[in-house]
Amino acid sequence: MAIISAEKVKFYYENYENSDNQGNTPQKPVLDSIDLEIKKGEFVAVLGHNGSGKSTLAKHFNAMLLPSGGRVLVGGRNTADENEIYEIRRMVGMVLQNPDNQIVSTIVEEDVAFGPENLGVEPGEIRRRVDEALKTVGMYDYRLHAPHKLSGGQKQRVAIAGILAMRPECIVLDEPTAMLDPKGRKEVLDTISRLNREQGITIVLITHYMDEAAAADRVVVMESGRILLDGTPREVFSHVDKLRQVGLDVPQPTELCYELRKHGIPLPEGVLTAEECVAALSMLLEETYADN
Amino acid sequence: MIDITLGQYFPGNSFLHRMDPRVKMVLIFLYIFSVFIPQNWVGLGLAVAFLVFVIILSRLPVKLIFKSIKPIIPLVLITSALNIFYISDGTTLFKWGFIQITTKGITTASFIAIRIICLIAGSSLLTYTTSPTTLTDALERLLSPLKVVKLNVHELAMMMTIALRFIPTLIEETDKIMSAQKARGADLESGGLMQRIRALIPIIVPLFVSSFRRAFDLATAMECRCYRGGERRTRMKQMKMRVPDYISIVVVLAFAAGLLGLNFIFKSVL
Ligand SMILES: Nc1ncnc2c1ncn2[C@@H]1O[C@H](COP(=O)(O)OP(=O)(O)O)[C@@H](O)[C@H]1O
Ligand SMILES: [Mg+2]
Numbered sequence: 206m207a208i209i210s211a212e213k214v215k216f217y218y219e220n221y222e223n224s225d226n227q228g229n230t231p232q233k234p235v236l237d238s239i240d241l242e243i244k245k246g247e248f249v250a251v252l253g254h255n256g257s258g259k260s261t262l263a264k265h266f267n268a269m270l271l272p273s274g275g276r277v278l279v280g281g282r283n284t285a286d287e288n289e290i291y292e293i294r295r296m297v298g299m300v301l302q303n304p305d306n307q308i309v310s311t312i313v314e315e316d317v318a319f320g321p322e323n324l325g326v327e328p329g330e331i332r333r334r335v336d337e338a339l340k341t342v343g344m345y346d347y348r349l350h351a352p353h354k355l356s357g358g359q360k361q362r363v364a365i366a367g368i369l370a371m372r373p374e375c376i377v378l379d380e381p382t383a384m385l386d387p388k389g390r391k392e393v394l395d396t397i398s399r400l401n402r403e404q405g406i407t408i409v410l411i412t413h414y415m416d417e418a419a420a421a422d423r424v425v426v427m428e429s430g431r432i433l434l435d436g437t438p439r440e441v442f443s444h445v446d447k448l449r450q451v452g453l454d455v456p457q458p459t460e461l462c463y464e465l466r467k468h469g470i471p472l473p474e475g476v477l478t479a480e481e482c483v484a485a486l487s488m489l490l491e492e493t494y495a496d497n
Numbered sequence: 498m499i500d501i502t503l504g505q506y507f508p509g510n511s512f513l514h515r516m517d518p519r520v521k522m523v524l525i526f527l528y529i530f531s532v533f534i535p536q537n538w539v540g541l542g543l544a545v546a547f548l549v550f551v552i553i554l555s556r557l558p559v560k561l562i563f564k565s566i567k568p569i570i571p572l573v574l575i576t577s578a579l580n581i582f583y584i585s586d587g588t589t590l591f592k593w594g595f596i597q598i599t600t601k602g603i604t605t606a607s608f609i610a611i612r613i614i615c616l617i618a619g620s621s622l623l624t625y626t627t628s629p630t631t632l633t634d635a636l637e638r639l640l641s642p643l644k645v646v647k648l649n650v651h652e653l654a655m656m657m658t659i660a661l662r663f664i665p666t667l668i669e670e671t672d673k674i675m676s677a678q679k680a681r682g683a684d685l686e687s688g689g690l691m692q693r694i695r696a697l698i699p700i701i702v703p704l705f706v707s708s709f710r711r712a713f714d715l716a717t718a719m720e721c722r723c724y725r726g727g728e729r730r731t732r733m734k735q736m737k738m739r740v741p742d743y744i745s746i747v748v749v750l751a752f753a754a755g756l757l758g759l760n761f762i763f764k765s766v767l
Binding site: 267269291294295298299301303306307308309312314315318320321322323324325327328331335349352353364367368371 | 506508628629630658659661662665666669711714715717718719720721722723724730731732733734
């Protein structure tokens with residue numbers, strides 16, 4: 206079942222810089238006929254060069270932006286329907302890149318309560334949800350801390366808790382790890398993959414880290430407002446040339462095998478992780494050794 | 498780094514921390530006003546004793562209270578000095594040219610010094626035992642009758658909360674930008690006034706740009722979390738007056754009335 210489906214979505218930013226002098230809408234759409242279906246419980250990574258339209262697409266998933274053409278359905282509700290906006294934003298939570306700029310309150314637990322408070326949830330229930338959400342992301346012990354004293358990874362986990370407290374079905378994360386150190390990155394990634402696995406929450410992760418994408422169920426590659434590739438990480442990362450053409454990398458193990466294969470060394474395609482790479486290489490070495 | 502003591506919440510679970518913030522706010526204001534009632538040493542002593550009692554109730558480190566008083570010591574000294582030199586009635590203790598020190602001058606100066614200290618310590622008790630958000634919340638609820646005159650109290654409170662949330666972030670950022678500009682050879686400490694102001698431009702401009710960026714991001718984040726202003730919004734922390742709050746109201750009212758009464762019993766020393 207699809208939780209989010211984009212049907213022929215076209216989008217123009219209708220502001221001055223993008224318009225010609227007569228104030229007409231620009232010629233080139235930022236999103237150009239996007240067809241995308243995200244299924245319940247999926248973990249989808251979205252890759253793409255800067256300016257390829259990832260953030261713009263993400264903002265269509267929770268009715269922050271409305272399509273100029275086509276439509277977006279979230280759990281069967283049209284994002285263009287005024288009456289459904291808040292239900293859609295509850296269902297699809299969004300975590301942004303800069304951990305500092307999305308925390309509203311001066312105390313962690315009060316920030317986590319912000320979403321459910323806006324939804325008009327009853328106070329006792331908010332308390333329960335806040336505690337549960339903070340425990341889920343492992344920040345319960347910090348519930349009375351000031352957010353500005355936390356590390357980047359901790360702030361992002363608080364932001365995730367703030368979304369969880371709204372009981373979402375899907376979380377869209379727009380480069381949540383781009384400003385974090387490796388430790389913070391790992392904390393955030395572990396948290397989201399656990400949410401996906403244990404609670405069945407659908408995850409849409411926009412990232413420019415290939416290893417993060419390799420861990421997803423599905424990878425979507427965007428280029429100039431279109432979807433270039435869409436498939437399992439194995440399928441997508443086998444198109445090394447195509448990805449390089451649009452300025453993207455592939456995971457390092459994939460790249461290593463690809464380069465070796467190009468030089469005539471018989472390695473399998475679609476190697477994703479370091480373990481797989483090691484296994485393939487050692488098998489190859491054993492074979493050559495046996496042959497001699 | 499600049500230390501904004503007022504507005505620095507010190508988490509805890511004391512009687513004061515658990516009080517209804519609205520009651521706490523009103524009572525502390527009442528206390529601050531009543532510090533100006535006593536005209537005699539007994540009353541002033543009582544006011545100080547009451548403050549000490551409340552500080553003990555708050556279980557705050559005494560160090561923290563002194564820290565809040567420290568910045569106003571110059572102010573206290575200047576006002577006291579002015580009073581000592583300007584008041585000329587009472588018994589003269591010392592006279593040199595037109596400078597004259599009288600008993601009355603000393604008494605008045607001490608009264609003023611003690612009152613200012615009580616005022617600051619009292620108000621810092623409020624900010625130490627109440628998180629800034631709770632404080633704005635309480636203010637929002639106390640001012641909510643003003644909705645009648647079309648004042649959007651919720652938005653006002655939200656702005657205060659956000660300001661409080663971002664002050665430390667912006668201070669940190671200012672520090673960073675200053676270091677970055679210094680590393681590029683910017684000289685922020687020497688030169689005349691105009692030169693120094695000009696030296697601040699490369700700090701203020703990036704700070705402004707990034708603040709707008711932050712404001713834009715925050716607005717997006719708030720909308721993503723279903724923010725739609727004050728209506729239909731509930732709060733996790735309910736404000737409920739409990740027995741201790743009622744008792745506190747009675748005690749503080751009795752205290753203020755007592756101070757008034759003492760003014761009749763003892764002769765004014767001012
Ligand atoms: N608010 C905006 N107004 C006008 N143009 C914008 C705005 N936001 C993004 N764009 C343009 O839309 C395109 C896609 O941007 P974006 O969705 O942010 O890409 P990505 O997230 O993949 O880097 C870019 O060319 C960008 O310049
Ligand atoms: Mg982006």
